[in-house]
Amino acid sequence: MGRYEFTIFNFTSKTLYIARYFTPDGFVDINNITIEGVPLNLSKLDRYRYEIINGSGIEFYAVNVSTNLTKLQGVATYEVRYKKNWKLFYSLGENITIGTDFSFWDLASNSGGYRIVVTPKLPKGTLYVISGYGTVENGSTVVYGVDSGVQHLSISTVMVWMPNLERVDFTLGSMNFTVYLPSWVISDEGIEALKSKLNLALSVYGNLTGIEKPTERLFIIFHSQFWKFSQETLGYTARGINYFSTIILPFRNDLPTTLDYYQLNLFHEFAHEWFGHYAGFGLFVETPTQFLMLEAYSRSVSQTYFYDQYLDEVEKQVVSIKNFTYIETITGKYDNFSDPRLYSQEAWYIRYFKGPYILRSLRFLVGDQKFGEIFHTLLEECHGSYCEYRDFIRISEKVYGDDLSWFFDEWFNTTEVPDYNVTVLNITQVENTYNLTLTITDASNFTMPVPVRIYLENGEYVDERVWVNGTATVSLELPDKPVKIVIDPEEAIANVNREFSVNGVVVKVD
16 A cells, blocks of 8 residues: 655646556556645546556546645545556556556646645555656655656655665765665674675776766665565566666575675665666666676775686586577567576576676777776767667767777677687797797687787796687797797686697686
């Protein structure tokens, strides 16, 4: 059950339009609405019903208001049953920006704009999450409208109940944080551990995007029954939820333990404040979000673990999946966005892990400086609007200053990844130097600059960048005898991993 006590300022129209979603199972039931004490009977109002998909859509009600008042006060009570078909609502959200339960008001206001003031009455231990606005507590005053920059509530509004709820506030840099968690787990150690993770992510994400503060305040809820909550509200078991300005995460034992187990979840959902909240990109949004997550994670765990275990395991999954091209998993090519194939584990791996690997390859191609420029330009051009992968391609080419269609065609439109091998390797000694000649071939015939690290007998190594267009031969003069060659030593490219020897030299493809 919900209750809005609202005030509409600067009301200049004689008609007030109210819109709400309708679904076959009655997602929202309106109990009553009164404006200035006068009850509204929705069944007697002029109504326009717009069906979008599968018996669901939007109803618009026209309320003729007879008054000289410019400020109207009212109360609306309603009942929300959590959405059962989350894929349907996700697809609706891609096309429209009207929210649930009285969230859209066309007030035909004057240039001074309008405001709606809501004071929710919530049960104890309950929070109301408004996507794009934040978390609302019992008795809080919520103001949204033209002057607040929030002109409607999004599709993602949800009630969160958790016993023994406590609140902790702090500021990192210029960004404010409010954290909710069970009272019995609050400790200085836990809060400091959380601040450390958030500070790390803020630094990494700010440096990579040039956007240091994507939102004024972030609310974080550590939910003690998160898995049950995500099933009931989304219809599936999520790893974390971002309602834009509010993150809901799983909780385990205590806060330090939670951060050890779920730091990837935290890094991912926090990254959605840049890619998702600051600027939207449809299903493509998961690619830059995961990229940021991996950048933060690589600095939070040991380098050996990250490169030799975590990324190796991810790469095996990406390389083995041949059922989807990357582009098919972000465009809804198969029928529509509710096609279950888009939400299979294999499609998920391609979208969430091949995507970031594509960005790692792009960064190696264009260089760190231009890659950062691409992210910054992308977020600034798409801030407050909807963009997609084509905008990413366009901006990448603009910043790089050259055509990149060949790159995106290889990585977006095929199921293959590079498959490197060394077919020729010769070493000759000339006095105190060694000449190395090697030929690298790619069975998948990609065109890519390939990082190559050559380890020498004296323990040092030499890094080279070799352009491979199906095949490439390179000759190098080295100060000592080469004993090992590693292709892609820092996992810049998703490729087929292997290890073998050529002419007594170990060759490893990472």
